[in-house]
Amino acid sequence: METAEIRRRWLAFFEGKGHQVVPSASLIFDDPNLLFVGAGMVPFAKYFAGQESAPWKRATSVQKCVRTGDIDEVGKTSRHLTFFQMNGNFSFGDYFKADAIAFAWELMTTSQEQGGYGLDQDRLWATVYLDDDEAAELWLKHSGIPAERIVRRGMADNFWSMGVPGPCGPCSEIFYDRGPEYGQEGGPAVDEDRYMEIWNLVFMQNLRGEGISKDDYEILGDLPAKSVDTGMGLERMASVLQGVDNIYEIDEVYPVLAKAAELTGRQYGSSSAHDAAHSHPDDVLLRIVADHIRASLMLIGDGVTPGNEGRGYVLRRMLRRAVRSMVLLGFDQPALPHLFPVAMDRMKASYPQLESGFSRISQIAYAEEEAFQRTLASGTTMLDTAVAKAKARALTPGVQAVLGGDQAFALHDTYGFPIELTLEMAAEQGIQVDEDGFRRLMKEQRDRAKADARSKKSAHGDTSVYRSVADSIGHAVEFTGYQETDSEAKVAGVLVNGVSVASAQAGDEIELVLDRTPFYAEGGGQLADAGQITLVNGAIVQVRDVQSPIKGLVVHRAVVVAGEVVLGEQVQALVDLDRRRAISRAHTATHMVHKAIREALGDTATQAGSENAPGRFRFDFNASAALPLSVLSDVEARVNAVLIEDLQVRAEVMTQDEARASGAMALFGEKYGDAVRVVSVGDWARELCGGTHAQSSGQLGLVKLLGEASIGSGVRRVEALVGTDAYDFLAREHAVIGQLTETLKVRPEELPERIAGILGKLKDAEREINAMRQQQVLAGSSSLASGAGDVFGVSFVGHDAGQGVSADDLRGLALDLRSRLGNDRPSVVAVAGVAKDRPVVIIATNDIARQWGLRAGQLAKVAAVTLGGGGGGKDDLAQGGGADVTKVGEALAKVEHAVGELVTAGH
Ligand code: ATP
Numbered sequence: 001m002e003t004a005e006i007r008r009r010w011l012a013f014f015e016g017k018g019h020q021v022v023p024s025a026s027l028i029f030d031d032p033n034l035l036f037v038g039a040g041m042v043p044f045a046k047y048f049a050g051q052e053s054a055p056w057k058r059a060t061s062v063q064k065c066v067r068t069g070d071i072d073e074v075g076k077t078s079r080h081l082t083f084f085q086m087n088g089n090f091s092f093g094d095y096f097k098a099d100a101i102a103f104a105w106e107l108m109t110t111s112q113e114q115g116g117y118g119l120d121q122d123r124l125w126a127t128v129y130l131d132d133d134e135a136a137e138l139w140l141k142h143s144g145i146p147a148e149r150i151v152r153r154g155m156a157d158n159f160w161s162m163g164v165p166g167p168c169g170p171c172s173e174i175f176y177d178r179g180p181e182y183g184q185e186g187g188p189a190v191d192e193d194r195y196m197e198i199w200n201l202v203f204m205q206n207l208r209g210e211g212i213s214k215d216d217y218e219i220l221g222d223l224p225a226k227s228v229d230t231g232m233g234l235e236r237m238a239s240v241l242q243g244v245d246n247i248y249e250i251d252e253v254y255p256v257l258a259k260a261a262e263l264t265g266r267q268y269g270s271s272s273a274h275d276a277a278h279s280h281p282d283d284v285l286l287r288i289v290a291d292h293i294r295a296s297l298m299l300i301g302d303g304v305t306p307g308n309e310g311r312g313y314v315l316r317r318m319l320r321r322a323v324r325s326m327v328l329l330g331f332d333q334p335a336l337p338h339l340f341p342v343a344m345d346r347m348k349a350s351y352p353q354l355e356s357g358f359s360r361i362s363q364i365a366y367a368e369e370e371a372f373q374r375t376l377a378s379g380t381t382m383l384d385t386a387v388a389k390a391k392a393r394a395l396t397p398g399v400q401a402v403l404g405g406d407q408a409f410a411l412h413d414t415y416g417f418p419i420e421l422t423l424e425m426a427a428e429q430g431i432q433v434d435e436d437g438f439r440r441l442m443k444e445q446r447d448r449a450k451a452d453a454r455s456k457k458s459a460h461g462d463t464s465v466y467r468s469v470a471d472s473i474g475h476a477v478e479f480t481g482y483q484e485t486d487s488e489a490k491v492a493g494v495l496v497n498g499v500s501v502a503s504a505q506a507g508d509e510i511e512l513v514l515d516r517t518p519f520y521a522e523g524g525g526q527l528a529d530a531g532q533i534t535l536v537n538g539a540i541v542q543v544r545d546v547q548s549p550i551k552g553l554v555v556h557r558a559v560v561v562a563g564e565v566v567l568g569e570q571v572q573a574l575v576d577l578d579r580r581r582a583i584s585r586a587h588t589a590t591h592m593v594h595k596a597i598r599e600a601l602g603d604t605a606t607q608a609g610s611e612n613a614p615g616r617f618r619f620d621f622n623a624s625a626a627l628p629l630s631v632l633s634d635v636e637a638r639v640n641a642v643l644i645e646d647l648q649v650r651a652e653v654m655t656q657d658e659a660r661a662s663g664a665m666a667l668f669g670e671k672y673g674d675a676v677r678v679v680s681v682g683d684w685a686r687e688l689c690g691g692t693h694a695q696s697s698g699q700l701g702l703v704k705l706l707g708e709a710s711i712g713s714g715v716r717r718v719e720a721l722v723g724t725d726a727y728d729f730l731a732r733e734h735a736v737i738g739q740l741t742e743t744l745k746v747r748p749e750e751l752p753e754r755i756a757g758i759l760g761k762l763k764d765a766e767r768e769i770n771a772m773r774q775q776q777v778l779a780g781s782s783s784l785a786s787g788a789g790d791v792f793g794v795s796f797v798g799h800d801a802g803q804g805v806s807a808d809d810l811r812g813l814a815l816d817l818r819s820r821l822g823n824d825r826p827s828v829v830a831v832a833g834v835a836k837d838r839p840v841v842i843i844a845t846n847d848i849a850r851q852w853g854l855r856a857g858q859l860a861k862v863a864a865v866t867l868g869g870g871g872g873g874k875d876d877l878a879q880g881g882g883a884d885v886t887k888v889g890e891a892l893a894k895v896e897h898a899v900g901e902l903v904t905a906g907h
């Protein structure tokens with residue numbers, strides 16, 4: 001039975017039992033604390049925890065999940081994928097254990113002809129929590145599983161909680177016995193790969209207290225309303241129903257594996273047994289490739305892009321591990337263009353957006369592969385060298401072979417090797433990595449980069465204080481700023497140094513929370529509002545920054561200018577209108593530039609980030625190559641043409657489906673709830689957005705793009721000015737041009753040619769001046785030579801050429817003088833001068849002088865010591881320099897003296 005059919009039957013079965021069918025949430029569910037959704041219940045957690053009441057009594061879903069914790073299991077067990085789908089049925093205070101067990105039994109064992117999965121009853125096992133007699137009895141009553149296949153297990157396996165105080169309860173897992181060729185007899189406690197867990201039923205019946213670990217906490221008592229959360233692994237069920245050896249061989253995964261085998265010329269499975277424990281290493285690699293490709297496809301589909309932090313890092317790690325696995329298997333060409341289309345083709349039936357967004361998705365993946373392949377070979381060489389050195393060191397008794405943390409860091413920083421990849425590669429060569437050292441270096445780097453950002457975003461890493469303020473309000477803070485910039489509100493929280501206080505005085509730096517506010521909190525690329533909040537008691541607060549540290553709460557970072565801020569007091573909150581308007585204009589302009597870039601480059605040019613500030617913005621987008629200047633000016637012209645049309649800017653709230661149908665630009669399902677806000681500039685640019693905007697495009701006045709640059713692999717950035725800032729910029733440029741035309745006496749369009757002409761002439765003139773100066777320096781040469789002195793039989797010239805000479809000039813003079821002095825007797829020439837504000841001395845000696853032991857290098861050092869610098873060179877010609885221009889004469893005298901000393905000492 002195909003995976004898509006298993007999924008369809010699931011939803012139909014539970015819909016028939018009165019469950020609301022709920023679509024899968026995005027893998028990056030709207031929770032900043034969660035890396036990825038890892039279970040079907042995540043989107044419903046707020047209902048189970050009682051934070052919100054559930055809109056239905058029963059629900060069912062097939063949820064996309066990613067479990068990064070299982071990444072190392074992939075390929076080695078028969079049942080772990082990083083991306084998988086969890087089928088769930090949920091009861092919110094409605095049915096409990098009896099129905100949950102009966103439903104599961106019915107669906108699993110009803111024959112395939114009658115719409116069920118038709119599993120062989122004799123292969124099914126169930127586990128229950130140690131003291132959950134109720135569940136054990138219900139299994140006996142509602143299923144055909146005999147008592148000896150109902151097993152009791154402890155807290156670690158069969159008790160569930162969300163890891164924090166809240167609902168918890170025993171669970172009951174269903175296992176399928178795949179048969180003796182997959183492992184030992186004895187049930188799930190003996191072999192979890194032969195007896196494979198397919199479905200977990202969680203019975204939420206207790207309230208959990210604080211605890212010290214996942215399976216050690218206090219149970220506070222019973223819940224008033226009991227709930228059910230179940231999770232069945234869709235792919236695991238598919239592996240059973242398709243009769244394959246493992247989860248990588250099912251219809252949604254195997255074609256990618258087969259393609260990888262074909263590319264690398266491997267015979268998949270020919271050297272492996274049925275059970276995963278006896279697999280050939282090449283087969284494990286092929287499974288890793290298949291899993292990671294599929295998971296990467298799903299992640300990019302949900303808006304993740306490769307990066308060095310958080311979600312982006314997980315994606316990068318998987319893509320790079322897949323690429324390297326292909327290289328290990330002998331395929332060093334770009335592999336993803338062969339594999340991604342296969343994965344997309346398998347998944348598009350359930351997720352059509354993968355097909356419509358494929359050019360964007362694949363471009364991101366292929367760019368990552370290209371980037372990695374550029375550094376993979378050199379990084380591998382560096383790693384091999386470092387490993388060899390570590391091994392050589394380990395030949396000394398007592399020394400362990402360890403790869404240094406600094407080397408792992410360099411591999412990460414310079415070659416883009418995720419640490420896990422380095423660990424894996426080092427382990428393959430039998431050595432360890434100083435992971436602590438690596439993490440320390442990473443942390444230092446991160447701390448440096450983030451010190452600034454952190455202080456701005458959330459004054460306190462701990463959000464619990466914000467949570468308690470949010471709880472005391474009891475509802476999300478209403479944002480009134482779409483309609484007005486001046487609102488009445490009430491002080492709902494005052495924090496000083498991260499602690500809730502009842503009041504604050506003039507001079508205090510505070511974080512102020514209101515029950516409603518017109519102040520826009522930084523978000524969606526738009527900077528925060530600033531402004532003033534006046535209390536009815538006369539106190540005045542200046543707002544500098546506005547952030548939303550947790551969902552539904554707005555915090556004004558502010559200073560109390562006068563009076564006393566008191567909890568509960570009424571206020572008038574007034575946004576700085578000029579700043580707001582300038583930011584709003586920038587935000588509208590960003591949408592327009594986004595649209596115009598897409599018109600020029602196609603829909604793959606999706607947004608990758610933005611910042612909307614007063615009068616200026618930057619916009620980042622995905623593109624594989626630089627934007628040609630001509631395209632940039634076309635985009636600018638297009639945007640400015642639309643400004644003049646003065647299109648109305650509207651914001652509407654609609655469902656995601658309506659938004660998609662209206663052609664709005666967004667990564668759907670990325671981070672938006674069911675209802676979304678769509679901002680349209682006329683009918684032209686339409687985009688999901690929570691920000692504030694100009695009322696019509698005409699208000700923008702003018703948009704000036706400043707340029708375009710790369711900010712990382714596959715991402716480009718344009719920066720631009722809007723409104724009066726754009727005008728001021730152009731006016732300044734115009735004034736500069738005016739000054740230039742005035743000075744050069746040409747028309748503006750003649751400026752480039754004229755300036756090029758002037759620069760050319762300047763170069764010629766410099767060349768002439770150099771030649772003349774050299775002639776001048778040399779002009780005195782003959783009289784200097786004839787005036788040479790005698791130092792104990794050595795002809796000596798010591799000459800100060802003064803300022804404005806170059807070292808080259810001096811060298812030319814020294815050589816000229818030496819040849820004038822001839823080779824009949826020993827001669828030493830020392831010429832000095834000041835080149836570019838620094839003293840220089842050149843020493844030249846002839847052959848006889850050198851036979852007499854007079855070496856130029858040594859004499860140059862003597863001069864340099866006096867000048868306060870260094871010197872050296874060959875025996876016949878050398879140079880010394882320093883810093884003290886007043887010591888040139890003294891230095892020459894020292895050289896002369898040294899010549900005397902050396903000659904008398906040598907004879
Ligand atoms: P296991 O012990 O086999 O890793 P689990 O206890 O982690 O499983 P649950 O957290 O109970 O699994 O998840 C519910 C269901 O989701 C499981 O019964 C299984 O069918 C499926 N599942 C869990 N992890 C994976 C995975 N990495 N790949 C595929 N399916 C999975």
Ligand code: MG
Pocket residue numbers: 070
């Ligand atoms: Mg697990």
